[in-house]
Amino acid sequence: MSMNLRLLRYLVETVDAGSATRAAGRLHVTQPVLSRQLRQLEQDLGLPLFERQGHRLRLTPAGEHFLPLARNLLRQADEVRRAAASIAGGRLDQVHLAVPTTTLSDVLAPFLATLRPDDPVPFVRQLDPRGADVALHSGADLAIVTRPPARPLASLALAVLPVWAQVPAAHPLATRSTVDVGELAGHPLVLLTEDFRPRQLLDEAVAAAQVSYRETIDCTNAQVAQALAAAGRGVAVVSDDPRFGLTPLGLTGPGGPVRIHLYAAWDPRHHAEPTLAGLAGRLAAFCAEQYGSSVVP
Incomplete structure (x- = not known):
């Protein structure tokens, strides 16, 4: 089956114009030419798209079902043309x-x-x-x-951005500006899961310090970790800016500040x-x- 984008445009324009006469005017063709093109499209597709009542055209059920597919294909074709023009001109839309x-x-x-x-x-x-x-x-x-x-x-x-230990104002560490990972590991912690870079960096620093975590809660979202820290569930270790009134402390390990x-x-x-x-x-x-x-x- 061949597919002619021009014929699809004739179909969509005829439906949008509400009549073949108005569509022919918009497309700058005569009505007989438009009618022949629409019949050619039906033949190419093997689908009856219109019910013809004199000079009036009405979509068949098959036409109603096919119309949104035609619109989508024309939209994609326009996107391809725009992309090609951007590539040819070295642009990025x-x-x-x-x-x-x-x-x-x-x-x-x-x-x-x-x-x-x-x-x-x-x-x-x-x-x-x-x-x-x-x-x-x-x-x-x-x-x-x-x-x-x-x-x-x-x-x-x-x-190069710091990885923070973030605590609420009432936490014993809140008056500090930094905390060593060896000391931090002794506190309950709210940590991102191991596929996040801040957690990987913390794990490396903790291993280098030859200490172990006392108690941890794992999260897949930094803001959730911060919210749990604000609720008193532990120290959040994230690279995000502080939220929920938390106080950030810089992390240090055997190799110096922990940074991302x-x-x-x-x-x-x-x-x-x-x-x-x-x-x-x-x-x-x-x-x-x-x-x-x-x-x-």
Whole structure:
């Protein structure tokens, strides 16, 4: 079965116009030509799309069922044309971002609020835990990762951010500015699960200090961990900014402060590589302004 997009447009325009006469005028063809084209479409599809009553056309049940499919196909065809024009011109109308959930609320979302009207429209999804290479091969244009991306990917160091131990004001540690992981392990803790980078960094520091956790609650969301800490269930260990009145303490381990590194990664062969590099540079500058130049590597 052949499919002619022009004939599908004739179908949709005829339905939207409400009559073949008005549709022919909008399409700049004569009514007999339009009628022949619609019959050709029915023949190509093997479907009776219209019931004909004189000069009036009325969709058949088959036509009613087929119409939304035609609309969707035309919409996709328009998107393909726009994408092709963008690629040919080196433009990027929509940028797909793959981001760890731990950096979405405090880093990426505030940065997106600074985008200009001529910037690509952002589409954000969760970073694949297997890293930048998998994310980019799965359709992301720009990935934010917590490990240095391997070549041949292009990359830019964005920031070095602290991993916090966060406690309510009444907690015994609340008057401190830092806490050692050896001491922290002796308190009840609310931790992110092991697929989150802040937890991995804490586990590494605790292992290096040769201590063990006394009591833990695992969470899959940083804000939930903070809420539980505010409710007195334990010390939340996250990289997010404090919420719910919590006091943040810097974590230190045998190797020094426990920190999380952020990198932007993209394919240097991307048709809009200059745009991606520019966005990464602006994100790095935003991180420096937001968190202070001392956290930028």
